[in-house]
Amino acid sequence: MEETKRHIVKISKLIRGTIIFMKVLTILMIVFGGILIFAPIFTPQVEETLGKAFEDTDTFLISIVLTTMEDVPVRHQLIVSGVILAASMGILLYFLNKLQKLFDRMIRDETPFSREMAESLRKTSLAMLILIVYSPVTAIVAMLLTRLMYYLFEYGAYLQERANETSRIQEEMILSFAEITENKSEQTGKHVRRVAEYSRILAEEMGLGKSEAERVRLASTMHDIGKLLIPAEILEKPARLTDEEFKEIKKHPGFGGEMLKNVDGDVMHMARTVALEHHERPDGRGYPEGKKQEEISLEGRIVAVADVYDALTSRRSYKEAWDESKAYEEIVRGKGSQFDTRVVEAFERAYPKINAVRLELQDV
DSSP states (O other), rough: OOOHHHHHHHHHHHHHHHHHHHHHHHHHHHHOOOOOOOOSSSOOOHHHHHHHHHHTTTHHHHHHHHHHHTTTHHHHHHHHHHHHHHHHHHHHHHHHHHHHHHHHHHHHSSEEEOOOHHHHHHHHHHGGGGGGGTTTHHHHHHHHHHHHHHHHHHHHHHHHHHHHHHHHHHHHHHHHHHHHHHHHOGGTTTHHHHHHHHHHHHHHHHOOOHHHHHHHHHHTTTTTTTGGOOOOOTTTSSOOOHHHHHHHHHHHHHHHHHHTTTTHHHHHHHHHHHHHTTTOBBOOOOSSSBBBGGGSSSHHHHHHHHHHHHEEEEEEEEEOOOOHHHHEEEEEEHBTTOOOOHHHHHHTTTTTHHHHHHHHTTOO
């Protein structure tokens, strides 16, 4: 979906540039029409030249008016022609402004297509017929092109609604799995929800758009799904794990990747990546694959910080919750080794928001 949006934005910028070019030409025509209104300042020779030029014009209303004004002085014909030209170009400029606003919105919005934008284009296409006062050909071409954009937007809005429905179903599946994972161990409390919110905040702080940050938030809720295949007696053990038990726990990222490898959907693909990589480290000492630096996905690096910070500040049967300042210092200490440098810097900048979420969603 993000790739599609990038293409749409690229095309929209191209069309917007064309509209701006047309606006410049239209403004020049309005200025020319204004000059014609002050035709008395012209010399007789200039008036005669302009008059002959307008006799051959394809401007509909001007040609009709000039035909009925054959016995009127040329300077008066030029004044009338200037008024008609400036007015018709003003109408065209109005519609070009409306179209530019539509494409500005397409470039700016997270969801480029909507029924509202399609309906606006439909109304604009009908109103384009007003340009018939300038030229029937221009009016028809403008109306047909705007009508074509209306049909494209209408179909795009339909596809967007289908995509939104697919995303909604994915979200429901993800939240259901996350709830099952969380409920398997009563010790996790609101861990999944806190990690999700921390991940969203970090993603936004790193410059990801709201829709992409929301995908990271949803995907992060699946980071521990592999623990469904870990024996409950290990997950709920009220003491530190033995080396063998820790080796078993370390299998959960691989289990999570296997569980999600055949599930379709952008968010689910990201969820699989997060499940696999949230215990990887930039220094290569993580697991399950020992990936380094940029080999680890951005979402994996984000969730790694969110997950560890919440683990440190949460109470477990084998430990008490750390003081939030000590946990903060531990995350900062791991910059560049355990955690990605850019993510930790985002964590430092956004820490007030993160801490507010921690307090809001703390376990009772």
